[in-house]
Amino acid sequence: MRTAARRGWWAGPLPTVVLPLAVGAFSVVGTFGAARGQPVARPLDALGVALLLTGAAALVVRRRHPTEVLAVAATAAGLYLGLGYPYGPVFLASLVALCSAVLAGHRRGAYAVTATAFVALLVVHLIRFPDQPLPLFGAGGWLSSLAVVIALCEWWRARRERLAQEQLTREETERRRGSEERLRIARDLHDSLGHHVSLINVQAGVALHLMDDDPEQVRFALAAIKQSSGELLREMRSTLGVLRGVDEGPPRTPVAGLARLEDLLAENRAAGLPVELEVVGERRELPPSVDQAAYRIVQESLTNTRRHAGPARARVALHYTGDDLEVRVEDDGPGAPAPAEAPGGNGLPGMRERAAALGGTLDAGPRPTGGFRVHARLPAPASRLDPAREGTTS
Structure with a gap:
């Protein structure tokens, strides 16, 4: 000090x-x-x-x-x-x-x-x-005055050290928040880029393959490429705006969340991956961090399925309980599972980091009957007691 x-x-x-x-x-x-x-x-x-x-x-x-x-x-x-x-x-x-x-x-x-x-x-x-x-009286007066001076100095020293420690704590908190924000942006960029670039790659392959035989299908593939690339550009502009610190108003594009899950599934179906959705329990409003994490986990899981599973069908299940949201993404493909990146990387480690940052868990691995499964449990306490829940499938 x-x-x-x-x-x-x-x-x-x-x-x-x-x-x-x-x-x-x-x-x-x-x-x-x-x-x-x-x-x-x-x-x-x-x-x-x-x-x-x-x-x-x-x-x-x-x-x-x-x-x-x-x-x-x-x-x-x-x-x-x-x-x-x-x-x-x-x-x-x-x-x-x-x-x-x-x-x-x-x-x-x-x-x-x-x-x-x-x-x-x-x-x-x-x-x-x-x-x-x-002179005992005079010596006592000197000693008392000296004690007062020392007490004031000690008080001032302790105060300055406390203020310095508080400043160091604030700086460390700001650095930690900055690191967490950079990590969050890196995960979002990875998930968004991986998803949209994968879709663009699939549709471009379809267009090249059917260019001479099926012009109508080529037109559909090019339209999907245009839509996916436009969505990618919007997400990148939003992320770059956050990095520059110029996005002071509310976001002008929809925030990634389960409200956009149907659009995500439609994009994957258009890219040739059949996907089913099952929702168990009554849907409710989730904390923004949980809502976004659940969406990104589904997005990354489906991207990995398209990349690594080969010909496959996928199934997304959301299970709303009183205190948690369970997210399960399964496929029945014969292909190899997504390779595990180095610690701190992207893909599966990134999904685990998202779940852990919220106090949840995520498990991923091959299914006993074939295919691959991603299972995440995210804490999402209900604000009130929900009525009786019924399973719905779409």
Whole structure:
């Protein structure tokens, strides 16, 4: 915490010079004024002024050597009083040095030097006035004043460290949010690009194959390519707008969610993948994060089916329970399952990351009867008790 404690106005470039000048001027002027009421004291001469200014001058390097500066200021004050010069604000430089050392985090050294200086001052007093008893009342006043100064310094140091820690916490939170947002955007781009590019590739293959034999089917394939590419461009513009930070208003295109599930299934059917949908339970409004995650999991699962399953049929099932939403995507294709990417990659790991980020789970693997299955369970507590649920199939 020493680095954090040095921040602020106390360690700025202006106080580095101005504060020692102010302390030196106040110490000299104040002591000259106090000397008028002390006729028995030694007259304040050049040596006395030099001793007063020594502690103030040492404050210039208090940031680099806080404990040493305190020792110099305390020694100069002790010599000053030991030579019989008049009392006054001679301890001001020492107090400033003490505060600087405590705020800089050098607490043990500062307290050791302060305790030594306090004992030394009592010894100096006994040497100067051997016939007088120890001034317990005056020593108690000095000690009380010193305790107040130390308490204020400790309070200020603790406050600055707390503020610095809070600032570090805020910065770490912002960095974590930024990382999570970048990861979310990367997953969305992967799912969207993979889905639409796969559709475009399939329809382009159909168009090339039937260009001479079935112009009507070619026209249908080109229309599907145009629609899919337009949707891809819209999603990319929306994502790039988020990256640039210019999308301050509500999104102008529909947000990916289960409300668009029928369009997604229609696109896959048009690309040659028969898909059935089964919904168990009463549909309800889901949290946006859960709604989008469920859509993206279905989208990526169907994309993997088209890429890897070969000739196949797919089935999407949504099961609404009281506390969860179960998403199951199955196919009966003979092809190999989607390869697992490296940790932190896309595809299956990306779907698992989506589920885990919401506190859910996702399992994927071959079916015992053939084909491949993706099963996700996402937490989605109902806002109210739902009526009796009935299964529906479309």
